[in-house]
Amino acid sequence: MGKVIVVTSGKGGVGKTTSSAALGAALAQSGDKVVVVDFDVGLRNLDLIMGAERRVVYDLVNVIQGEAKLTQALIRDKRVETLYLLPASQTRDKDNLTSEGVEKVIGALKSHFDWVICDSPAGIERGATLAMRHADIAIVVTNPEVSSVRDSDRIIGLLDSKTLKAENGERMEKHLLLTRYDPARAERGDMLKVDDVLEILSIPLLGIIPESMDVLRASNIGSPVTLADERSAPALAYFDAVRRLKGENLPMTIPGEKRGFFGKIFGRKAA
């Protein structure tokens, strides 16, 4: 059985879709079988980031409504053959996402893939709660600024109450992914410090992704950043995050700072 990951945040524009694609691709690049599911019905863009927008025929809603088979809706990546996309519907109403329908689809995907990555829409409404509902692991995407941190805190509360895991009295595995971290702004003190974010959210840190033009360049050519430029700083940070996700204990690097300085952050666990 594969693992279901929800990539969530509460706030929009923090890097959920970018991270879903990059983490999904990185996992697939390591040989695992991965499907990335777009839950952002009406505002889909995972297909663009993954360069599959012209190949979308059927989508998640079609599958849920029984209008297409799951195998018809899955799009296989042209570069990494173990990477698949299940697109969202751009035209349908998000009320078409039913709880039972989602459960069936996720159940089927779990038995075929090692990782099912659910790219959550922003907000705390139905779309977001459906995306997190069946997750085993949550990756909370947060930018180092107060509003994003507070929204993430809110989402963590929902992860601990509105998910199947929570309802069954189990603990949801949660990881913090700090994205759009800008060393220059950090230097000027314009951003929350990594330690402060960790103190507020008190969940373990999976990685810090630097703010980088490489992300924009990658999305412009329709490629996850880990595929577009494996050597770029954000790609390296995503690769490290994936290794941590798989249980490796890697030292944490804060972009723009020297290695070795961050021993105290490395290995830091939730309170």
Next chain:
Amino acid sequence: MTAVLTKPRPIRLKGRSYLALTLTPELPFEDWLVRLDDLAGRSAGFFLRRPVVLDVEGLEIDRAQLRDLVGKLGARNVRIMGIEGARPSMLGNDLPPAMSGGKTTGDIEEPAAEPAREAPVTETVAEAPAAPLPTRTAPASLVVTQPVRSGQSIFAEGDVTIVGSVASGAEVIAGGSIHIYGTLRGRAMAGTLGNAEARIFCRKLEAELVGIDGYYKTAEDLEPGLRGKPVQFWLEGETFTAGSLA
């Protein structure tokens, strides 16, 4: 997904009791509203989306006055879910329903101007149809071993202990005292069931609002020197007092 609902399921009706904030307006309403505005101004959004019951017991007012008051409260985003102590003839379809049988749990209000103002005279215990009335046992206290997240609200009739932080946008409400072994960034309201002896303790103060037994302080009212420090709050008579714990 092919299952069809065949058996009509009966509608379930249950009785349940909730904690509501009770406002006891005083005449003249204009003055009372000024004081309310002052309180609301100091604790922004305090009444927002909270169930509020209006207790007009003993007030010499007529239907028009009551309707006017409810309207003025509505304009302040204070939504009245029910009215207690009004003569049945005063309440029509245009006013919230009558509430009765409320278990008095203390005044969450500013001190009454005239000492003569009667505290809710009797603990009128009307027959509550389904919910058995709690008997007087020690109030339940609560220990929370996880951080209280933004948007969450914790309530216990007794003491509340949080082993962790209370996030901005989260709130802890206790009939007794509140102990926070972490940072208090949200709101903490202790002694809300009429206990002036209740205290609030936190290891690091960054609070949005703190209150004990109806007395409040918002972030702006708090001494700046206490920010980021271990602090306790208590009532000294009617004075809301804060002191460093360090």
